[in-house]
Amino acid sequence: MTPARPAATSRRGVLLGLGAVLLAAAAPATRPIEVAPGLFVLPGLDEDASAANLDALANTGFVIGRDAVAVIDPGGSLAHGRLLRQAIEAVTPLPIRHLVLTHVHPDHAMGAAAFADCGAEVVTHSRLPAALAQRGEFYRRMLEREMGEAAAGSAVLAPTRLVQDRLDLDLGGRVLALQAHPPAHTDHDLSLLDGTTGTLWTGDLLFVRRIPSLDGSLSGWMLELEALRAKEALRAVPGHGPPAVPWPAGAADLTRYLLALRDGTRAAIAAGIGIAEAPARVAPEEAARWRLGEAYHGRNVTAAYRELEWE
Secondary structure: OOOOOOOOOOHHHHHHHHHHHHHHHHOOOOOOEEEEOOEEEEOOOOOOOOOOOOOOOOOEEEEEOOOOEEEEOOOOOHHHHHHHHHHHHHHOOOOEEEEEOOOOOHHHHHHHHHHOOOOOEEEEEOOHHHHHHHHHHHHHHHHHHHHHHHHOOOOOOOOOEEEOOEEEEEOOOOEEEEEEOOOOOOOOOEEEEEOOOOEEEEEEEEEOOEOOOOOOOHHHHHHHHHHHHOOOOOEEEEEEOOOOEEOOHHHHHHHHHHHHHHHHHHHHHHOOOOOOOHHHHOOHHHHOOOEOHHHHHHHHHHHHHHHHOOO
């Protein structure tokens, strides 16, 4: 039987308790979750960047082989990257030899500075250097605006190894199969498959819970997601969402969203609805299913409109 709540419990006390829960929810994760043997994820937060959360928004993590460690996305800021590095050092003494950036968005890449002294090769899509040259300074200023002094020292490391199509990273008895994708979420997405555990690390080619952000090609994203769904994997690590989801079932919500975005945008174009009005008219019910939908769905519609109006 549940004990009765004491009559002295005040509304102020309840509010303070709720406040503590909210503050706790906003704190960056410090303990990695082992979603498969030797494969660890430091979960991200479903928020926008702030000084309080250190831009720890994306799922980051690492894979341990017999001889070495590969880091997959080093985090959203120097401070976040340091948390990830501390988590790695708490689990294994093996050297970090590979730093894989799935794409250049700040929440995935600006923590790379925390690994500048470990001698790891920086592995990226062959088109990432161009994106970094074009956007790097903008991303740096954006992070400073969002985080203030907490953004100090955050930076993307220059790539030292580029993936044109496919590349295998051997960690010692454990091979990570990297794949460079054509334009999808961005124009420079990398995914990787850990054959040892059947785990597909998707970067932002997969969003769960948090609304996707379109920065590449909607049509391309749908094609790449379909191809990824055909891969033989037991689980996937999404760029945003739970540390891992079953595969390919975990792609169902994203597939539905992209389909609704495409079909709704096509319908708006056919009906003569202009690009300024389309964000409020295209798939609002679908957008409402996702966290932060009100902040990002309109941008997705605008990007989709610009792509699809020339079909």
